Amino acid sequence: MTIKDIPYINVPPGTNGNGHSESFFEKIVNYKFSVLQLAYLFAAYLALKIIWNLIVYIYHKIRNSLLIKKAKLYRKNRDDQLQAFQIPTPSLDQDTLQKVLNEDVTSIKKLLSKGKVTSEDLVNIFAKRCQQFNPQLEAITHLKYEEAIMKAKECDKLRKEKSPLVQGLLFGIPISIKEIFDEKGYPSTVGCIQRLNYVPVEDGFIIQLLRKSGAIPLVRSNVPQCCFTFESVNRIYGRVKNPWDLTKMAGGSSGGEASIIASRLCPIGxxxxxxxxxxxxxxxxxxxxFKPTSGRCVINGLTHYSEAFDGQTINKACAGPMAKSMDDTILLFKALCDPNILKEFNISQIDPNLTILPIDENALNDSRKKRRFGYFKTLEVIDSCLAAQRAVDISIEKLRNLGHEVIEVEIPKQNEIIHAFLQNSFSDDMQNLKDILKGESFLDEYQMLDFLASIPNSMKKVLAFLMGALGEKRLKDHILADMNIDSHDYKAVVYQILQLRKEVLKVFDENKIEAIICPANATPALPHGSSADVADIVAYQFMWNILDFTCGVIPVTRVEEGEQHYENARVKDSISKKIDKYMRMKTEGLPIAVQVVAPPFKEEVCLNVMKIIDNGVQFYKQIEFPSLEGEEKELEIVEKD
Structure with a gap:
């Protein structure tokens, strides 16, 4: 039989091949649409999509406005509570009061041992300053006055009884705690409104450890939304101000801590x-x-962000000291990792990733002559400003004057290091941060990152090509680093990071150096709201996180009048132009630090070199701490009392 022999079967309209009536769905599938009808359907689809997107947009707007309203109400109640504390003024003479405010913890401990002041005095002095000055600084999330004053009285009682507990490294000393460490009864929001309901029922291990040393947790400090920008601002507690100039950022994410300590609202943090x-x-x-190597200091007690965020291990968070002197920095470092203190806790309480090493006192107090160090004054990927380079010159001169050899070194594969950090942080289209926000919208500081996360990789490639064609190579590199990648490619990124660590370690080995001195940031503090435009300036910092090296910063000098610009930048792109604009916005007098970097687990070496430089510079022997509005009035009240 051929095809011609097959009889033609005429299927009546409205029936299928079996002679049965077509179903509703079959009619739709078999219906022959005209071009005009298809156009109408497409227009209807677009209209429905627009309406749906509009509904979703309105829903998120309403939800976000309700969250903001919740945050404002919470903050008002917090402010009322802060101002309601009845804090007495200690009956101390002016000289003793100034010592408490301006000296470091190491000196304050001597005042305590001599009976010149009590722990109760300390809590009242610093709590009163928190109450008075936080409205202009927005650095504090909570003042724990009632708990702190009870603990202070207990410390004073134990001191009179000559209890062995008095030997604790931080016994009777008020301390400030970054808000992302869990403390019983206080929310760890990470700057996100939805987390106001997350209130730990017990102290995290690191807080227990500090209490074991005798510390008195007094205040909790403000952080950025999601703790992932370098300007500390969120919708709950506001924008942290820099006490050197209230129009400038205090940095982040531990911006509240830095502002609190620099403005002398608490002596250590x-x-x-x-x-x-x-x-x-x-x-x-x-x-x-000071940032130790991940795993050297206790981190257990850092609040839970999300499973995905906490699950990444190639760039782990590190806990570390923030202080008014190198002696205090070393003191708190010891309190966080001293095996003699840690052995008093059960193994299950301690972070399983913690590497417990004895404190190397010989390295901490190394006074050898003719040691060998490296330095660099600027990076190829982002130049440091003139003031930052001068700070490095000052530091290496101090080392050379002591007989040490200091040679210039170059960090290899700088672009790859920066790219690896950005890929590790943002290659998930910011889903890690969205998990923490739980529906709250991103602040403007995340605007560019949020935009890049909202577009597919194909559009990112087009955008990167356009930026490259316009001469914006750094923007092009940033866009490509934000590409969404799968788990296979992410493992390749991790491998690359491990290889980069080896490359940089070779710099130490081949040059036979113990540490590197370099700029802390590319610039001083810049105006509020500028962080989204000039994120590159902190590459000097985050490069050492992805490499997991030990590093710390010390203040060295201040910006001079003729250094208020960025004309020395070798790359003349939009980023450099913005940095130059912000540098010209009255940056004279702002502090400039240097950074000391040592290989992993060489914390004592790093601290030792920091102290050697600091002894030569003596920043706060030459310069006073910044004054706040109303400070003179406060001193008059104390004198009158």
Whole structure:
């Protein structure tokens, strides 16, 4: 039989091949649409999509406005509570009061041991300053006055009884705690409104550890939304101000800590660092900050962000000290990792990733002559300003005057290091941060990152090509680093990071150096709201996080009148133009720090070199701490009392 022999079967309209009536769906599938009808359908689809997107947009707007209303109400109640505390003025003479405010913890401990002041005096002095000056600084999330004053009285009682507990490294000393560390009864919001309901029922381990040393947690400090920008601002507690100039950022994410210590609202503080979060604000506010190798200091007690965020291990957060002196920095470092203190806790309480090493006192107090160090004054990927380069010159001169050899070194594969950090942080289209926000919208500081996260990789490639064609190579590199990648490609990024660590370690080995001295940031503190435009300036910090090296910052000098620009930049793109614009906005007098970097687990070496430079510079022997509006009035009240 051929095809011609097959009889033609005429299927009546409205029936299928079996002679049965077509179903509703079959009629739709078999219907022959005209071109005009297809056009109408497409227009209807677009209209429905627009309407749906509009509904979703309105829903998110309403939800966000309700969250903001919730945050404002919470803050008002917090402010009322802060001002309601009845804090007495200690009956101390002016000289003793000034010592308490301006001296470091190491000196305050001597005042306590001599009976010149009590722990109760200390809590009242610093709590009263918190109450008076936080409205202009917005650095504090909570003042724990009632708990702190009870603990202070207990410390004073134990001191009179000559209890062995008095030997604790921080016994009777008020301390400030970054808001992302869990403390019983206080929310760990990470700057996100939806987390106001997250209130721990017990102290995190790191807080227990500090209490074991005798510390008195007095205040909790403000952070950025999601703790992932270097300007500390959120919708709950506001925007942290820099006490050197209230129009400038205090840095982040430990910006509240840096502002509190620099403005003398508390003598010492606990910060965390995953992308420069201790060192950026410490440098901008003119204090001391130290980031150990991940795993050297306790981090257990850092609040839970999300499973995905906490699950990444190639760039782990580190807890570290923020202080007014190198002696205090070393003191708090010891309190966080001293095996003699840690052995008093159960193994299950301690972070399983913690590497417990003895404190190397020989390295901490190394006074050898003719040691060998490296330095660099600027990076190829982002030039440091003239003031930052001068700070490095000052530091290496101090080392050379002591007989040490200091040679210039170059960090290899700088672009790859920066690219690796950005890929590790943002290659998930910011889903990690969205998990923490739980529906709250991003602040303007995340505007560019949020935009890049909202477009597909194909559009990112087009945008990157256009930026390259316009001569914006750095913007092109940033866009390509924000490409969404799968788990296979992410593992390749992790491998690359491990290889980069080896490359940089070779710089130490081949040059036979113990540490590197370099700029802390590319610039001083810049105006509020500028962080989204000039994120490159903190590459000097976050590069060491992805490499997991030990590093710390110390204040060295201040910006001079003729250094208020960025004309020395070798790359003349839009980023450099914006930095130059912000540098010209009255940056004279702002503090400038240097950074000391040592290989992983060489914390004692790093601290030792920091102290050697600091002894030569003596920043706060030459310069006073910044004064706040109303400070003179406060002193008059104390004298009258």
């Amino acid at each position: 606990l910060g965390s660092d995953q992308g420069g979060s201790i060192r950026i604000p410490a440098a901008m506010c003119g204090i001391y900050g």
